[in-house]
Amino acid sequence: MHKPLKTHGRLWLENGQWNLECEPHVAMWAKRIFRRIPTGTHGVYQLSHVPSICRDLEWFSQRFPLQIENMDELTSAAQEHRDHIATLDQIIDSEYQPREYQLALPPRDYQRRAAELYRAQRSLLLADEVGLGKTVSSLCSLTDKRTVPAIVVCVPNLQRQWQREIETFLPDVTTHIIKKKMIYELPKKNGRGPDVVIISYHKLDDWAKVLTEYGRSIIFDEVQELRRRGTNKYCGASHIAHQDHMFRIGLSATPIYNFGGEIFNVMEILFPGVLGTEEEFFNEWCWGLYGKARLKDPTAFGTWMRENHYMLRRTRKEVGRELEPLSRITQPIDCDTAPLDDIKDAAGELARIILSQEKQVDGNKMRAAEEFNVLLRQATGIAKAPHVAAFVNMLLENGEKVVLYGWHRAVYKIWMSKLKDHNPQLYTGSESVSQKQNSFEAFVNGETDLLIISLRSGAGLDGLQKVCRTVVFGELDWSPGVHEQDIGRVFRDGQPDPVTAYFLLSEGGVDPLMAETLGLKREQVEGIRGESAGMAQRVNSTNGLKELASKYLKSSK
Numbered sequence: 001m002h003k004p005l006k007t008h009g010r011l012w013l014e015n016g017q018w019n020l021e022c023e024p025h026v027a028m029w030a031k032r033i034f035r036r037i038p039t040g041t042h043g044v045y046q047l048s049h050v051p052s053i054c055r056d057l058e059w060f061s062q063r064f065p066l067q068i069e070n071m072d073e074l075t076s077a078a079q080e081h082r083d084h085i086a087t088l089d090q091i092i093d094s095e096y097q098p099r100e101y102q103l104a105l106p107p108r109d110y111q112r113r114a115a116e117l118y119r120a121q122r123s124l125l126l127a128d129e130v131g132l133g134k135t136v137s138s139l140c141s142l143t144d145k146r147t148v149p150a151i152v153v154c155v156p157n158l159q160r161q162w163q164r165e166i167e168t169f170l171p172d173v174t175t176h177i178i179k180k181k182m183i184y185e186l187p188k189k190n191g192r193g194p195d196v197v198i199i200s201y202h203k204l205d206d207w208a209k210v211l212t213e214y215g216r217s218i219i220f221d222e223v224q225e226l227r228r229r230g231t232n233k234y235c236g237a238s239h240i241a242h243q244d245h246m247f248r249i250g251l252s253a254t255p256i257y258n259f260g261g262e263i264f265n266v267m268e269i270l271f272p273g274v275l276g277t278e279e280e281f282f283n284e285w286c287w288g289l290y291g292k293a294r295l296k297d298p299t300a301f302g303t304w305m306r307e308n309h310y311m312l313r314r315t316r317k318e319v320g321r322e323l324e325p326l327s328r329i330t331q332p333i334d335c336d337t338a339p340l341d342d343i344k345d346a347a348g349e350l351a352r353i354i355l356s357q358e359k360q361v362d363g364n365k366m367r368a369a370e371e372f373n374v375l376l377r378q379a380t381g382i383a384k385a386p387h388v389a390a391f392v393n394m395l396l397e398n399g400e401k402v403v404l405y406g407w408h409r410a411v412y413k414i415w416m417s418k419l420k421d422h423n424p425q426l427y428t429g430s431e432s433v434s435q436k437q438n439s440f441e442a443f444v445n446g447e448t449d450l451l452i453i454s455l456r457s458g459a460g461l462d463g464l465q466k467v468c469r470t471v472v473f474g475e476l477d478w479s480p481g482v483h484e485q486d487i488g489r490v491f492r493d494g495q496p497d498p499v500t501a502y503f504l505l506s507e508g509g510v511d512p513l514m515a516e517t518l519g520l521k522r523e524q525v526e527g528i529r530g531e532s533a534g535m536a537q538r539v540n541s542t543n544g545l546k547e548l549a550s551k552y553l554k555s556s557k
Contacts, residue, residue: 131492
């Protein structure tokens with residue numbers, strides 16, 4: 001007769017969570033394996049009841065025998081995870097032949113494979129490199145009756161573009177763009193509503209209840225728009241996406257714009273609960289403050305995401321759609337001292353508040369940091385604006401068409417004046433959707449060789465690659481993801497020529513620190529996606545605006 005195995009603790013399921021209670025030396029191993037358990041805690045540890053964790057718990061209980069209640073639930077969920085991963089592994093295997101999709105223009109093999117993966121698990125973060133046709137992959141899924149009616153969520157200036165893409169690839173599919181925040185009855189044709197409703201993120205919360213009852217699938221274009229929880233658009237997205245019947249796909253080559261902790265909010269929309277609670281995710285993967293949490297090991301997290309098929313990311317090289325190499329050139333540029341001198345007193349006072357050791361009342365430090373950032377960024381942009389214009393003029397005189405990126409209206413005004421002979425057109429946050437479209441068409445049709453775009457207004461825009469190969473950053477964004485999206489308007493499928501992106505950096509103002517910070521944030525993005533390429537210049541991390549404030553005060557003495 002065999003002697004019963006010694007058990008090292010208990011494992012039981014209660015209120016949708018697994019409770020683990022074990023001996024101290026086993027608890028030490030548990031914290032190493034389940035890193036979402038806080039290292040300083042003792043007693044009963046709680047873990048989410050999801051298939052992936054159940055599989056790990058099953059293995060852990062074999063290594064350290066436990067007294068397990070609810071064994072059937074544990075083994076069933078663990079087997080579900082094994083079967084699920086095996087199915088998805090088969091889909092991405094190079095020998096697998098994805099099904100044909102009846103689109104007016106045939107999708108490529110890798111686009112069909114993405115659609116297969118999405119349909120198989122009903123959720124996906126599709127993070128293919130910019131310009132590889134993530135839109136087409138998502139449209140393949142609309143040939144599945146389970147996904148229609150569908151909802152497409154995008155930024156306002158891309159609604160017409162989405163409608164055109166649907167009409168091109170699925171001409172029999174009816175669409176409707178929601179034009180008002182106020183609820184109205186959707187138009188009907190032959191007694192039924194549109195197959196696809198297209199809505200901007202900012203109307204989502206108002207229409208959430210209606211669309212929840214209407215749609216069967218939801219496509220989030222530029223899904224990084226959902227990186228901040230608590231906003232109205234996030235609440236609307238969550239209300240719709242968390243319905244059990246809903247298919248969910250997020251499209252973005254840059255799902256992280258700043259620090260890695262943002263991915264929790266995005267994944268909570270696409271795969272609710274898969275990362276556990278926010279506290280579990282933070283303990284397992286992150287360090288720093290919740291609002292600006294950084295991933296401890298972005299590469300490990302990215303590998304985990306891809307191996308579990310929560311994220312699919314292919315590069316041009318991997319799918320055989322390589323373009324001529326992209327040249328990133330960091331170009332030093334002069335700046336005038338007067339605009340920076342004009343803000344010296346105000347900026348110095350704000351810097352001292354930021355660095356003060358005294359407790360500030362009513363968020364003074366936070367407001368001071370925001371004002372300091374705005375003040376110094378605009379002054380830097382104005383200080384170098386004439387020199388940026390001279391550089392762009394040189395490119396235009398040499399026959400190049402140029403997309404020029406900036407951020408401040410005062411800077412645009414200088415550029416427009418200095419470059420007026422080239423009939424510059426604006427595509428920024430101040431123009432209406434129709435005005436943006438007119439500017440886009442003027443550039444594409446050859447009425448102008450210069451299109452000035454706001455750093456955060458160009459995401460998802462398609463068509464510039466057919467007429468332009470030169471991008472200039474006259475001002476910088478704090479996020480490397482924004483720069484990548486901006487370059488991707490030109491560096492994408494359909495581009496016949498090598499592309500050059502110029503980053504015009506001054507030695508004064510905020511530019512030096514922004515370049516440093518971008519190096520840090522780039523590491524977070526690239527690690528998750530499994531890449532090593534970065535900006536032309538990578539430097540050590542900083543402490544953000546505190547560092548800038550300190551450097552500013554030293555340089556002002």
